[in-house]
Amino acid sequence: MIEIKTASGSNRDVHRVGALNTPQRLGPVAIIFLGPPGAGKGTQARHVANVYRFPHISTGDVFRSHVAKKTPLGLQAAKIMSRGMLVPDEVVCGMLSEHIRGLGFAGCLILDGFPRSVAQAKWLDRFLYMRSGVSHDLQCNAPAAIQISIERDQLLRRLAGRRSCPTCGRTYNLYFQPPRNPGICDYEGAELVMRPDDSENVVRERLMIHDQNALPVTEYYLRKGRLLEIDGNKAAEAVRTAIAVELESVFALARA
Numbered sequence: 388m389i390e391i392k393t394a395s396g397s398n399r400d401v402h403r404v405g406a407l408n409t410p411q412r413l414g415p416v417a418i419i420f421l422g423p424p425g426a427g428k429g430t431q432a433r434h435v436a437n438v439y440r441f442p443h444i445s446t447g448d449v450f451r452s453h454v455a456k457k458t459p460l461g462l463q464a465a466k467i468m469s470r471g472m473l474v475p476d477e478v479v480c481g482m483l484s485e486h487i488r489g490l491g492f493a494g495c496l497i498l499d500g501f502p503r504s505v506a507q508a509k510w511l512d513r514f515l516y517m518r519s520g521v522s523h524d525l526q527c528n529a530p531a532a533i534q535i536s537i538e539r540d541q542l543l544r545r546l547a548g549r550r551s552c553p554t555c556g557r558t559y560n561l562y563f564q565p566p567r568n569p570g571i572c573d574y575e576g577a578e579l580v581m582r583p584d585d586s587e588n589v590v591r592e593r594l595m596i597h598d599q600n601a602l603p604v605t606e607y608y609l610r611k612g613r614l615l616e617i618d619g620n621k622a623a624e625a626v627r628t629a630i631a632v633e634l635e636s637v638f639a640l641a642r643a
């Protein structure tokens with residue numbers, strides 16, 4: 388586990404200095420959700436987007452939509468993936484840029500699944516600056532990164548405990564939401580199955596790869612004083628409340 392400074396300490400002071408020194412107090416230009424698979428960041432990001440009426444941008448969705456619509460970038464990505472290669476940043480960032488411009492929305496963006504590397508994080512800073520014209524030196528306007536941290540054992544139970552019904556599609560979790568009868572769907576009695584992706588070995592591998600890629604991104608936002616750490620071990624409702632409290636203080640500083 389990595390130790391991350393929370394916003395209750397020096398980070399918040401940095402925000403406050405920015406707010407006092409500038410007449411531009413618009414609030415963050417973007418809220419970025421970071422966290423491992425299984426941390427619930429998609430759910431939390433969608434919730435924040437609904438509450439504040441900001442667009443929720445899932446890069447996975449944007450990517451799939453470009454590929455499905457066979458846009459020039461989508462075709463390029465599909466070609467690269469068919470060769471088993473990683474889609475380069477310029478293609479990923481290009482898709483995101485087109486999507487955001489297409490929204491016709493000037494306010495704060497909710498980003499889910501992006502950035503995945505420091506290069507992408509730097510690109511995002513430049514893109515957001517050009518889009519808003521607001522300098523991120525003013526900490527109250529800088530993108531806020533919400534890191535949902537969660538213990539490894541808890542994550543393994545969430546991911547490797549998943550089972551689904553091949554007949555009706557209902558999902559269960561052996562630890563948190565078990566069926567009434569072990570291994571049997573409550574609805575029509577079909578035998579539950581585990582996706583190959585959810586086997587413990589595959590899950591451990593996925594989490595290890597995620598950690599390797601995510602750590603430099605987390606450190607990037609930590610160094611910039613923009614990281615808000617949320618304890619993701621609690622129930623979704625408690626996590627939602629903790630995020631709301633942190634964001635409220637970010638927006639309050641922008642209003643101050």
Ligand SMILES: [Zn+2]
Nearest residue numbers: 552555572574
């Ligand atoms: Zn079923």
